[in-house]
């Protein structure tokens with residue numbers, strides 16, 4: 001039995017996690033924390049904190065987990081470089097799974113994207129299109145950012161030099177190395193991601209569409225049960241699924 005504390009419990013993902021946890025006999029939710037609650041006073045009652053709140057909060061949660069020797073699952077996205085560094089500073093003290101996306105389908109999309117970029121080579125133009133609901137606070141999505149990182153790695157190019165967010169005006173011909181990134185927002189879309197590989201005469205598109213937040217919640221609960229058995233370190237969903 002894994003004892004969970006959910007941070008961001010009143011949010012969209014928090015509610016999905018609570019619904020899924022109620023159907024999973026191997027986990028028990030012992031804490032529901034949201035804005036205004038005190039995680040420190042409760043953290044010793046849990047084995048793992050499942051953090052789906054806001055990017056500024058994650059470094060504080062990671063520090064509490066390190067101090068109290070509790071495992072951590074991070075789903076929150078949109079961290080600044082400084083926040084990332086503050087979180088990663090605790091990886092030698094805490095087992096943490098950190099993934100921009102906990103769905104099995106998206107983790108397979110990550111794998112397929114790497115294979116396609118290698119197989120198709122530099123002659124194909126790379127574009128990423130993502131769409132999310134109108135309430136999403138960060139852009140591009142953490143999943144789209146991860147897809148861009150995978151494409152840049154596969155082409156052995158520094159991501160910061162080739163990433164292009166949107167286009168407007170007289171931008172001229174497209175540089176071959178560019179990785180285009182386009183964020184659509186609207187309605188109640190849970191999360192769509194497409195990677196486009198386009199060249200003269202043909203185009204390949206890899207698309208994943210999430211229809212329910214439960215797909216992320218089920219994956220995050222699986223990660224929570226896995227991470228409590230691991231030594232301190234940084235892991236992702238590919239580790240949890242055994243895809244590495």
Ligand SMILES: NC(=O)c1ccc[n+]([C@@H]2O[C@H](COP(=O)([O-])OP(=O)(O)OC[C@H]3O[C@@H](n4cnc5c(N)ncnc54)[C@H](OP(=O)(O)O)[C@@H]3O)[C@@H](O)[C@H]2O)c1
Pocket residue numbers: 007008009010011012013014033034035036052053054055057074075076077078099100101102103138142216
């Ligand atoms: N990795 C994945 O698979 C995955 C999937 C979906 C979403 N996400 C990410 O997960 C995060 C949450 O998404 P969401 O759609 O659930 O957002 P949301 O509906 O805004 O939920 C976030 C919750 O966290 C609360 N919160 C704010 N400050 C807090 C604090 N100091 N302590 C505890 N809770 C606090 C918010 O309260 P207030 O509303 O009062 O501020 C809200 O209830 C986002 O970063 C999103 O991109 C990741």
